[in-house]
Amino acid sequence: MIYVQLRKSTTENADADGARLFDPIDTADARPEQRVVSLLEGGLLRSSSTFPYFFLVALEAGSPLRALLLLASFPIVWILTHILQCRDADIRLYAFVTFAGLRDAAVRCVARAVLPKAFLDDVHRGVHRVFATCDRRYVVTSLPRVMVESFAKSFLETEHVLGSELHVTRGGWYTGLVRGIPRGRERYRAVKELNSPDIGIGSDSFAELCKKAYIVRDHDGDGEQAKISAPPLIFHDGRLVHRPTPLWALTILLWLPFAIPLAITRILLGICLPKRVALPVEHLLGVSVRVRGRLPPRIFQPSQRGVLFVLSHRTLLDPVFISFVMGQAVAAVTYSLSRVSELFSPIRTARLTRCKDRDARSMTRLLAQGHLAVCPEGTTCRQPCLLRFSALFAELTDTIVPVSLATTMPVFHGTSARGWKCLDFLFFFMNPAVRYEMEFLEQLPPDQTCGGGGRSSHDVANHVQRLIADAMGYQCTTLTRKDKYRVLAGNDGIVTSKNPNLGL
Incomplete structure (x- = not known):
């Protein structure tokens, strides 16, 4: 379930033990005149994994060999992030394997034609209901902005996307290097620049800056596909029918x-x-x-x-x-x-x-x-x-x-x-x-x-x-x-x- 934290005062948001109080999302009262900022992975999207979207770019804008290299890097990334606690290792390694040597035009074409279907298949219906109610919408993501911006503006009608930035040469080629990954303090500063939005969705750091904060604790009961009030997806491209999780990508490789x-x-x-x-x-x-x-x-x-x-x-x-x-x-x-x-x-x-x-x-x-x-x-x-x-x-x-x-x-x-x-x-x-x-x-x-x-x-x-x-x-x-x-x-x-x- 998802719970909403109403930040009115310190005493109202703490019990006798100092713990924060959360109300069910059904009691939330989002209004059109409000501003909302949401985390993409683990917020608007049910899954916090970024692998499927990098894999699609590697396959469609690159080649099957590049996609295979990305799949081979998954165990390394898992060890770095889950055991060694290396922050941002997943984004930096995935981005280098995926983008190094690709043309900017090819990546933007994939972001426009292929990725929206994968994103829409994972949209969290409950979160989107609150997000879509507000007229001014912002998205924060650790994914490169070029991967998310087309989807966010066309289907979520987002005003602005705060994401990682990739280095591009003057000739329009990606080097695979990433800067400005909005995580931790970087994410805090990025949201702070929005001047205290009315609603924040995603993590505890948003609660410090937003008047209301929706925090996704788990996804019980979210198995149904989202039906969102956005422009319908009629045209999409790409060879893979389903969103490629690491296990599904490995299954395709073995097949x-x-x-x-x-x-x-x-x-x-x-x-x-x-x-x-x-x-x-x-x-x-x-x-x-x-x-x-x-x-x-x-x-x-x-x-x-x-x-x-x-x-x-x-x-x-x-x-x-x-x-x-x-x-x-x-x-x-x-x-x-x-x-x-x-x-x-x-x-x-x-x-x-x-x-x-x-x-x-x-x-x-x-x-x-x-x-x-x-x-x-x-x-x-x-x-x-x-x-x-x-x-x-x-x-x-x-x-x-x-x-x-x-x-x-x-x-x-x-x-x-x-x-x-x-x-x-x-x-x-x-x-x-x-x-x-x-x-x-x-x-x-x-x-x-x-x-x-x-x-x-x-x-x-x-x-x-x-x-x-x-x-x-x-x-x-x-x-x-x-x-x-x-x-x-x-x-x-x-x-x-x-x-x-x-x-x-």
């Missing part, structure tokens, strides 16, 4: 020697085996597919016009699994696909050019030859949301079948906005077990299409988006591919010949 051969085996079987045979064999290797709804009839004549499958986009393998379920090849159109993924694709793919007339001709030609799968969102989204649907598909045919898709990946994400797109399918199949759930909805009635019902293509696209969202329990948004890449990669997601790996 890798088995994961890579397993992934290669799954990929080769999917390429070599016939479509109707591949799915049962893949099921034996941990790739399960659950299908609901009525499938359209198969095509047996090359000249027979096909059905247009409109998919919610979860991974680049969406059309491939549609083909496996249908038992025959289903062509797919993509805005971008890495050359490696295109080479290993067991189905026919065609690239979209963002030229409406040219893309319409290409899709019409494929429909004349058989079934076609299209993802109108233009890019993947990991959260239970659907991005805005492009309306081009609605102008091509009235034979439209919406398909809702959902995936479950326990260890690795099979999508990336910043990483190498050519490795997406490999990471997907490196999971111990993966699950695809798809539901074939009813074909659109003629009166709800452009040709038969005279509806506009935008109305049809929005209607299909709502049908899929309702089937999945997802939320419709007006966000686009450009919005996603501006958040995660700092660009508009424009694919050029010089950067073919930028994609789904």
